[in-house]
Amino acid sequence: MSDLLTRITTYKREEIAEAKRQRPLAALRERAANMAPPRGFLAAIEQRQRQGEYALIAEVKKKSPSKGLIRADFDPAELARAYEAGGATCVSVLTDGPSFDGSLVHLDVVRTTVGLPLLRKDFMLDPYQVVESRAWGADAILLMLSTVDDDTALAIEDAAREFGMDVLVEVHDGEELERAARLRSRLIGINNRDLKTMETSLATAENLAPQVPEGKVIVGESGLRTPEDLKRMAAAGITAFLVGESLARVPDVESATRALLAQ
Numbered sequence: 001m002s003d004l005l006t007r008i009t010t011y012k013r014e015e016i017a018e019a020k021r022q023r024p025l026a027a028l029r030e031r032a033a034n035m036a037p038p039r040g041f042l043a044a045i046e047q048r049q050r051q052g053e054y055a056l057i058a059e060v061k062k063k064s065p066s067k068g069l070i071r072a073d074f075d076p077a078e079l080a081r082a083y084e085a086g087g088a089t090c091v092s093v094l095t096d097g098p099s100f101d102g103s104l105v106h107l108d109v110v111r112t113t114v115g116l117p118l119l120r121k122d123f124m125l126d127p128y129q130v131v132e133s134r135a136w137g138a139d140a141i142l143l144m145l146s147t148v149d150d151d152t153a154l155a156i157e158d159a160a161r162e163f164g165m166d167v168l169v170e171v172h173d174g175e176e177l178e179r180a181a182r183l184r185s186r187l188i189g190i191n192n193r194d195l196k197t198m199e200t201s202l203a204t205a206e207n208l209a210p211q212v213p214e215g216k217v218i219v220g221e222s223g224l225r226t227p228e229d230l231k232r233m234a235a236a237g238i239t240a241f242l243v244g245e246s247l248a249r250v251p252d253v254e255s256a257t258r259a260l261l262a263q
Ligand SMILES: O=C(O)c1ccccc1NCC(=O)[C@H](O)[C@H](O)COP(=O)(O)O
Pocket: 004, 059, 061, 064, 065, 066, 067, 191, 195, 221, 222, 223, 224, 242, 243, 244, 245, 246
């Protein structure tokens, strides 16, 4: 694991322990049970792909460890509304506070603003966080295999399935891809960002895509900026994308979203 991920997972474990003290699992489960059913995240992506269109998961992102402040006048609701109007299929909401200035409250706000399925983008280390995600309105979660062992990955996936949520399983190399293939989730995200160097290379997704087993849906993640980048991914068989910075940074987010998706 990179130094950054070690630092993030260390404070995340402390956050989880504190959250469990503040809101025990039983109370969280009750809140999750009272939520409207999940909006189908994978189903929305596959429907878009069946129509021959790109499926965009557009990310509500204020700042990041690699880029610092991305959007000074950050308003999660306004950003999500622009993504929806620009043709996004789903929205990813960063909820990590210390590194991204995210919050679970953003998830709640975005859910009441748009009708698109929502991904909770955070560092999932404990099944407790899955229940928390559902309780705050997420329809899907991200599971980064670089931060969990196989038993934990399975437990997190099981918890998500119990709540009818989808899991985007994130990999960055061949070994993680082999582990991802053993999980039941059909969504595999290939992260182009190397979290040791913070460099992005589209070659990562291009090289790993042919090794993804039949029946899985690949999401190309990070470093995607232009319609040409998406075309390059599509040539490698990837037509679903997770995009944050390049859309969240610009003044006219709706137009930028529409322009990115032009095929
Ligand atoms: O973005 C970062 O700097 C980062 C650092 C450490 C862990 C995760 C990080 N990013 C999360 C993501 O996966 C991206 O937000 C997402 O793929 C969108 O990437 P981009 O379009 O390059 O903003």
